[in-house]
Amino acid sequence: MNTAQIIELLPFLIPLVVVELSLAIIALVHVLRHPNYKFGNKIMWVVIVLIVQFIGPVIYFTLGRGDE
Structure with missing residues (x-):
């Protein structure tokens, strides 16, 4: 994957990384x-x-969080 492809994917990757973190x-x-x-x-x-x-x-x- 070259730099042009990575730069092209940044608008998709940045929000995904922010949501995951x-x-x-x-x-x-x-x-x-x-x-x-x-x-x-x-x-x-x-x-x-x-x-x-x-x-x-x-x-x-979904599975692990207990009652408050």
């Missing part, structure tokens, strides 16, 4: 502040949120 940060803050999870523990959810980029935060908010 925002989701990861929000999910990580929530994991660290709340002690209740449907299953698993804090360490497991931190690893999932940080390692499984983009899908990790979505998995946490």
Whole structure:
């Protein structure tokens, strides 16, 4: 992939990266502040949120987030 192709994709990539980082940060803050999870523990959810980029935060908010 040359530089012209990368520059051509920037309008698509920049918003995608911003959304992914925002989701990861929000999910990580929530994991660290709340002690209740449907299953698993804090360490497991931190690893999932940080390692499984983009899908990790979505998995946490749909499956792991416990009652407030």
